[in-house]
Amino acid sequence: MLTYAIGDIHGRHDLLERLLEKIRDHAGGRPHRLVLLGDYIDRGPDSAGVVETVRALQAGAPDRVVPLMGNHEAMLLTALRHPAALEGWLLNGGIATLASYRVTDPHRIPAGVRAWLGTLPTSYEDEWRVFVHAGLMPGRPLSDQTEMDKIWIREPFLAADYDFGKHVVHGHTPLRSTDPEILRHRTNLDTAAVFGGALTAGVFEDGRGAPCAVLQVT
Template structure:
């Protein structure tokens, strides 16, 4: 049976949009076998980072094999802010203050330990037979998974500007498309459609016949 995979772009604390997109996914799959891959950046900038994490952790507990959550650069910054108070200023200036408010705390060291443990366990890459899923991308120049984890979380150029075949289609987020439309390229697809900036939250739909998406599902941040 042709298993569907739904990859969700950057959520950034937009919990209501996430719930509406999950409803769309459930309707679209219509009982067919399906997996969900979330591409990272669940926290910061938006108002409900704590609720987004709660939703994703609940789904994973109910069906651990059906949901893969990847780490994004904002999860990395949040963890570093907890581990090193001197590094917290970078995180706070990139949306961390909203995350503290969402958790009802005033400093990174007060984050719940179970949340930090979950974030620390997130992988930076997921792959299937036809695709690599990653938050930011890979450095062009070699096929397969980039061995440098920094690139998984942070890279923009030369990844975005160079058409390079990594051997599988790369599905990523990280760089917001402020028109609210996914960026479809021959060897990669960017699913960050700027939800936290008032645009859309997007899920790319993938099947077992080809690497690139066969469809997209979208919800507006504010309906």
Template sequence: MPSGSDLSKTYAIGDVHGCLDQLQRLVELCEQDAGEGQSKLVFLGDYIDRGPDSRGVIEFLMDLQKWSPDEIICLRGNHEDLLLAALEGQDAEQSWLLNGGYATLRSYGAACATDIPMPHIAWLRSLPLFHDDRKRFFVHAGVHPDRPLDQQRTRDLLWIKEPFLSSEKVLGRFIVHGHTPLKSGRPEVRINRVNIDTGAVFGRTLTSAVFDSRGAPPSRFLSVDPNAT
């Protein structure tokens, strides 16, 4: 019989962008799929901006993590980084607002970034840039293929597209990322990575990649359609 660790699953969830209803339904799907087995949820960042309920998403994730801190991993995305930068100066705030920040302010009933509750800001500041489970490297945007994983720059982890997206170089881990929305609404699996930003905020699905002990790439996917009831 396989041991408990062999039965454990990891669920990685792509860019949420304020789509609270889809997030709640997808987390419920993951929990149902895991059943009584060991499981971990890894959220890849970009919880805020553009979509209708950034505040609700943050509150949902904070509450989820409070009850299961070891099983709930929330990573920082570039949109969280934009908000944190906005707290430092007016020019940075304008950049954040032009990248979807107005929707976040509306969800908080706030006039500017400094009106967002400090516990939420503190939580955003605490978010790590990556999670490494020795088979997979979970990160928001990706990695620079010319740098070892332990020498990656913060900007690349949060923002990179090329040359990462075109590279088939294997860096010792299978890379799990979001950040670049897929117009097909379906995850993209490559030899060295999987992209699970399936464009929930653009009316497409919110996706979770399911991983188990049988190999580094995902074994399958779960998704929630915004129009499904």
């Protein structure tokens, strides 16, 4: 079983479509799983298109497509519940998301989309890896990690390269290089697609934690 993990998309539907095609070509008919690390929305031009594509992928293969929650999805959900949080979301790219849905109020985003965002898990594990949006808190067992850390943490996670017993695959912190950051205990796949970088998928084989290959589009 191959697993493809895709880093932060942020409304770059054009890049997502091309990367999915590249993944299909690479898989060549072999069974594979797709894990998306969150941040489908905000900043880029077509958040609505990204969400539609990811939802369709999941609906077509719910046992093999795992979309995770990112901090930008969490910010939108918070803004829907708490009006005081709306400005913070808008300043962090939410204006572009509203534009992609041709609305000015997040409550006018289709109800099905809002409901789907609320179902997204904050992590996914297999035998060798833990997939999260942002990272994990060093020194804590996997079972004691908080939802907040999974979608928001940077430090001390990034500096520690801590051994959690499984390789941690994450995004959230955009890299200045188009190359993903592959370390001993973690891999960062956020290669800043929305800032002119690449959209990256790590390719993972059963039996090892770190990626065996990288697929990218720019």
